[in-house]
Amino acid sequence: MVPSRARLRPLGTGDVRLVGGHWGEFQERNRSAVLPHVEHWVERTGWLGNFDAARAGGLPADRRGREFSDSEVYKLLEAMAWELGRAPDPELEARFHAIVARVAAAQEPDGYLNTRFGRPGQGPRWSDLEMGHELYCVGHLLQAAVARARTGHPDDPLVRVARRAADLVCAEFGPDGRAGVDGHPEVESALVELYRVTGERRYLEQAGLFVERRGHHVLDEVEFGREYFQDDVPAREAPAFRGHAVRSVYLAAGQVDLADETGDDGLLAAVVRQWRHTVSARTYLTGGMGSRHQDEAFAEDFALPPDRAYSETCAGVGSVMLAWRLLLAEGDPVYADLIERTLFNVVSTSPAADGRAFFYANTLHRRELGAVPDADEPSPRASSSLRAPWFEVSCCPTNLARTLASLAAYVATADDEGVQLHQYAGGTVEQELPGGRAVRLVVATGYPADGEVRVRVDSDDERPWTLTLRVPGWAVDGATLTVGGTTRPVGPGAVAERRSWRRGDEVVLRLPVAPRFTHPDPRIDAVRGCVAVEQGPLVLAVESVDVPGLDTVDHLRVDPSAPPRAVDGRVVVRCARVTPPEPGWPYRAAPPPVEARGFEDVPLVPYYTWANRGPSTMRVWLPVV
Amino acid sequence: MVPSRARLRPLGTGDVRLVGGHWGEFQERNRSAVLPHVEHWVERTGWLGNFDAARAGGLPADRRGREFSDSEVYKLLEAMAWELGRAPDPELEARFHAIVARVAAAQEPDGYLNTRFGRPGQGPRWSDLEMGHELYCVGHLLQAAVARARTGHPDDPLVRVARRAADLVCAEFGPDGRAGVDGHPEVESALVELYRVTGERRYLEQAGLFVERRGHHVLDEVEFGREYFQDDVPAREAPAFRGHAVRSVYLAAGQVDLADETGDDGLLAAVVRQWRHTVSARTYLTGGMGSRHQDEAFAEDFALPPDRAYSETCAGVGSVMLAWRLLLAEGDPVYADLIERTLFNVVSTSPAADGRAFFYANTLHRRELGAVPDADEPSPRASSSLRAPWFEVSCCPTNLARTLASLAAYVATADDEGVQLHQYAGGTVEQELPGGRAVRLVVATGYPADGEVRVRVDSDDERPWTLTLRVPGWAVDGATLTVGGTTRPVGPGAVAERRSWRRGDEVVLRLPVAPRFTHPDPRIDAVRGCVAVEQGPLVLAVESVDVPGLDTVDHLRVDPSAPPRAVDGRVVVRCARVTPPEPGWPYRAAPPPVEARGFEDVPLVPYYTWANRGPSTMRVWLPVV
Missing domain, CATH: 2.60.40.1180 (Golgi alpha-mannosidase II)
Incomplete structure (x- = not known):
């Protein structure tokens, strides 16, 4: 991303190289494990095959996956493009081109490219802007092309495909076209980015139209209300990020891109205000955003239950994208603080140690030992204590892959x-x-x-x-x-x-990386009477596999007078085990006596590493004695 | 309900009369306001008109409402039947007969009766047992007929309609028929009840088939897993109520009915064990059940967040039905305790003071002043701090109506x-x-x-x-x-x-009805450091309309050393107002100082009366200073 008027300039691809250490290892794991894994699953699920079926006239009968499955292929291409820029490799290059060719072959003569709409037996083009994700898919196509252009291939076939798709969007949704927006923001930032690499001003103007239209009830009401896709109030009037967390932060990222290129200080100020509010009152200790499973959404201020933290991996990715844009625009290190926190505690948490399973949601408290997800079938989104190889809605693995491949950009x-x-x-x-x-x-x-x-x-x-x-x-x-x-x-x-x-x-x-206690704002009801332990940028957690004899970590109480210590390379806290009350009606006239049995040192692990040793219960926030 | 082998016998209709007082007034309100309101809305929404359209051949084009809308008409009929038994009235009787006639006219020659399936352009009969609610609708038809039979009309046309529908179910799903069950339990209890009033043993046997089949993955997997409709494990093996709360307690009620009639002590013991576990660990102070909005479901043990309490009105109704059956079977007053708690704090909470608006979900903590629901349009299910006149899924108003009309049965x-x-x-x-x-x-x-x-x-x-x-x-x-x-x-x-x-x-x-503090089990993370106030069977709450100068009740802290007092007919607690920390990252190295400004007496109201005076914030659980 090369914004025009920001305080700070991003460096070019290749200007930063990461070698070893936490992020170097994540990038290697991304290349050697995550990318092949994702390629395997987009083939296996037929999501890549949808493009072949489009070319062969086999749609809709042969279509597989949800309405947004095209975007996973594009995010894979984006990840491969960044990775090829980081470390060129003919074999990976060949895989990239092969996928691009299959995608390109499905593009229609007028530039339209989507396997879910527009054919006999499918909904007409642009007929379900609320939930159809057509423009969202275009957005990810554009982002993949931008990655390719930025890594030395401005005339790549993928860039040509993307430009034709963007041209069609401008023709359809331009000043004289359909006055619509997509139910899932994404194309806004992508259009500005494509403008940056191509100089084509129509793309920037189209992004502006999309941003300004939204918030005026331009979409039909859906079950979760118009707040779900930020069509409830205009951008400049919203007090905080709200509704679906990924949609909300993607939109804000596009708004900052737009404000940056157009000098729209009012729009930038609105996003800054919303960001500050959100970080003050709607963000988990990990940097995670979104606490509602029902609509994958932000809840009200200070409604941050650790045991129902949705904290979607994609919302973490989107939050990093947004904070990065704000950092460039404003230069304030607080944005880099949130990037660091989110990279170490959300983005790092999603992939398993072997890079072949992922968290979609990143809870801060797991109460029950979970079942082991099916290794051969896509999993539901937030159902287990363990990472799953793939999901029916599998936005997170591809989002992670493109983020890890482009990590150097944030340094x-x-x-x-x-x-x-x-x-x-x-x-x-x-x-x-x-x-x-x-x-x-x-x-x-x-x-x-x-x-x-x-x-x-x-x-x-x-x-x-x-x-x-x-x-x-x-x-x-x-x-x-x-x-x-x-x-x-x-x-x-x-x-x-x-x-x-x-x-x-x-x-x-x-930097002082001794472990430390962290105390929550008293308005966060769900963690009253608890402390967390952090070490440097890392949030720590207690996991039941480390506490012999306890299936649940819920029976531990921390001694807050004994600071956490590093002992033999592990962090420990002083805890008592308590005996829970007898079963029965759980509301009583007097506080039930809590019998604490001695104290012991209980080890903590970096939160991002949890759930790599089999089913476990886990807590980030620990009740004090 | 007249179970055969229970410890206690229910009294007959008319054996108990309620006069005035809390429940007498609720029954009057039900008759004068709720019933006409419900009639108005089932007409207005076209859900009753669906039966006319079925007769006239206008389906599916003219069909309105969700797949279960027929059941709302049946629950209205059940409510009217109980009400006619309680207080006969020719005008109400005529309204009842008019609706029965419209329903009966839609029944097909073989007894099938459902406006959503089976016609050209609709799904075939029984083609979506997971989510189609066909047998669920039959169940409510049977319950309406049982109410009519019990109130002196065993040969009513509605009873004949129900018997023909039940006969078809037995033919289709009998020992040699489809080995299916319905995704929403309801027909199980209804079949036993119809057996009780008709003596037709096939109905009992069919209920037994439905109960025994479930839990063996007889339904297809749905998004929320098989736990959602209790098809995950067989009835006798489940440790607690789980999945969708209404489905879970309805099923358990049918299981007790079945166990009672067949002498199946093992099945009864399983339900008792599950009930005890659920009441110990998965039930709100109000008696409310279900804390997950996403799937309207029970969460893990002790995951009982007050601000996301779903506590669906219908789950409260189902819990009363279940506890009543267990009370009859076992004779233990603890079941009547839960009935009392649930009637006063869930069932009483749903209707507005004027009987023309309802809570679908019954949260225990409202953080924000809500918008006023649309008086002319159905509302989403759990979106406002205020009661709504009707819902897109409107199971609760009719469930409330039938419960209030039959309240005397529980005395x-x-x-x-x-x-x-x-x-x-x-x-x-x-x-x-x-x-x-x-x-x-x-x-x-x-x-x-x-x-x-x-x-x-x-x-x-x-x-x-x-x-x-x-x-x-x-x-x-x-x-x-x-x-x-x-x-x-x-x-x-x-x-x-x-x-x-x-x-x-x-x-x-x-009975000692002085107000008292109540303390939660320490395992309920979400209310750690809080107390509630109860008075007799009533849960009390603080509402912002009673605290001048505060939009949010979240800034109050209770002095736990000062017991709640009754002053001039109101209950008050001694509270300080605290100043929240400055905006900023809400996790800090030291607990932020909480500055308390003096103490004042803050009035509480019975929880069931809240939100009758305009938008308000509200808490049941109050943090202590």
Whole structure:
């Protein structure tokens, strides 16, 4: 994404390389396991075959999957495109082209491309804007093409396919066309992005039409109300993100893209206000968004039950996309704080350790040992304590794949004065600043396990520039910065060092990653009387597999006077086991006596790693004694 | 219902009359407001007109409403039948006959009666047992006929219609027929009840087939899993009620009916075990059942969030039906305790004070001032803080109507030794005991506002018999019984007095109805650190309209050291108002200071009366300071 007027500029593809460590390993797992797994399942389910059937005239009889299944193929293509940009590979390139060819063959002469609508026996084109996901699918097609264009292939066949599809959208939904929008926002951001890589201004204007139309009851009412797809009130008037969480954050991302390209400060200010409200009152400790299973939606302020946290993986992806755009637009490190939190605790949580199963929803409290999901069949969305290989609605694995492949994009930015590091991962950052000042940085860190981040200058131009580091919001006490042999305390926010850097100069940021208790806002009823444990950017959790003799972690009570400690590489908290009351009517005239049996050290694990050792119960929020 | 082998016998229609007081007024409101309102809406929505369209050959083109809309007409007929039994009235009788005639005219020659299936352009009969609700609709038709038969009209045209429908069900689903069950249990209990009034044993046997088939994956998987309609495990193996709450308790009611008639002690024991588990761990303070909006279902044990309490009115009705059957079968007053709690706090809560709007879901915590529901259009199910006149799925108003019209049935029972009073309401109870001992009791009480219940003997036969009174489970301290001038303390459970009663003898039960704090089981995470206030059988609530200057009741904190008090006829609790933390990331390294501003007396209202004074926020569970 290359916005025109933002405070900060994203770096180009290839300017940041991640090597090893948490994110390097996730990227390797994405390439070696997630991508082939996703390819396997889009074939197996027939979702890719739908394009072949379209070409062969076999639709609708041979169509498989839900109305949005085309988009999974596009998200796979996007993931492959980013991955090819990260690490070219002829074999992967061949797989990419083969899929593009099958998709392209299904495109109709006028540019229309969707396997679910428009043929005899199917609904007419654009006949179900509320739930048909046609424009949503176009949006993901465009995003895949943008990824391809950004990674050195602006004239790729996929880009041509996308442009023809976008041209048709502009013709159909333009100023003189259908005054509609899609029930699932996505095409808005995609059109702005396609404008950025093609320069075709109609795409930007079409995005503007979609954004401005929405909120005026342009869609028909659905079961969950117009709030579900943000058609309840106009963008500038909404107080917070609301309705379906993924729809809401995707829309906001498109609004920021649009505001950025058009200089619409009012629209940007509205999104900023909504973001602040949402982060204050509608966001889980993990960064997860959406607490309602029924409509996969945001609930009212402070209705954040850990045991019904929906916290959809895709909402986490969308939140990262949105916060990134706001970071570029505003430059405020709080956006990078949420990106970090969400990457480590939502995006990292979805994939299994082997990269072949996924969480769709990311609960913060699992009460029961779950069944093992079927390895050979798609699973329901939020039904087990264990990750599933695929879902009937399988948006999350592909969304994860494209996010992991493009992770490097979120690490650093530049402006005319220098380079900003927002996320800490081992690797390199290169950028040419105005005036031809070539900057190269080598980052060495064991973060987040280790709080030390060493940034070494690996370039020779000694004209001054500014290196800016983010001290995370959680590092309220104890962070230090060492530059030129001098160490000073630093607090949350942006820390800038401007100087004539010489090759070999080193800046060391030391972040306090001792485990710590975290206390909730008293308005969050569902976690009253509880604490969580965090360590650096990681939310920790207790899992029953680590507590011998207990099937449920619900019988543990934490001693809040004993801070969590790191012991032999594990974090432990001091807990008592309590005996629950006898069965019977659970509401009594006096508080039932809670009998605590001694205290013991109970180990915690990073939340993102839970449920990799068989069925387990789990808690992030722990009641205190 | 007249079960054959139960411990206790229900009294006949007309044996109990309720006069004035809480329930007398509800019955009057039901007759004067709810019944005409329901009639109006089943006409207006076309759900009654569907039967006319069936006769006229206008289906499916002219069909209106969801797949179960026929059942609302049957539940209305059931309500009218009970009401005619309670208080005959030619005008109501004429309305009843007119509807029966329209229904009967739609019945096909072989007895099939459903406006949604079986015609050209509709699905074939019995083609969607999972979600089609065909047998469910038959069940409600049978229940309406049973009500008519029980109230003195065993040969009513409605009974003939029902028998023909039941005969077809037995032919289609009998031992040699389709081995299916309905996705929504209901017909099981209805068939046993029809057997009881007709003596036709095939109906009982058919109920047995339906009960035994279920749980063996006889239905296709649906989105919410087979647990949704209790087809996951056989009846005898399930540990608790689970899945869709209404389906679950309706099924259990049918199982008790069946066990009772067949002497199946194993089946009865299974239901008792499941009921005990459910009441211990899956039931709200109000008696409400079901905490998941998504599938209107029971959640895991102790997952009872007040702000997402679904607590569907129909689940309350079903729970009363079930507990009543268990009370008859087992004789244990704990079942009557739950009936009382559910009648006062779920069933009483649904209708507005004017009887023309209803809660479908009965939340225990409302966070936001809601919009006013549309007075002229059906509402979504659980979308507002205010009651709505009708719903797209409108099972609750008709279920309420039939329950209120038949309330007297739940008041008293008899056995060979005497009469048992289970619920306290002003009125009369008559019963002829074995040997021709005619018993008549006059009950005078202002219960539940007043804890004094005076039971006067109004009959002359002086042969001894036993009067048994229930001391509610909540009356743990302070209840007394006065008999023959002697007063003694009594505790929760059944209190029996056997003697030669003479006309004018009086027994006075005094129940302690001072307001009291109630504490939750520590495993209910969602209400940790909170207390509720109860008064007699009533759950109380704080409503923002009673707290000047506060839009939200979420900023109140109760002083748990100051017991609730009755002041000038209102109950008050001592509360501080707290200032919430500043907006920002809501998870902090230290608990945010909670600044309490003084203390004030905050009035509470009976929960069932809330939301009758405009949009309001409301809490049952109040955080302590």
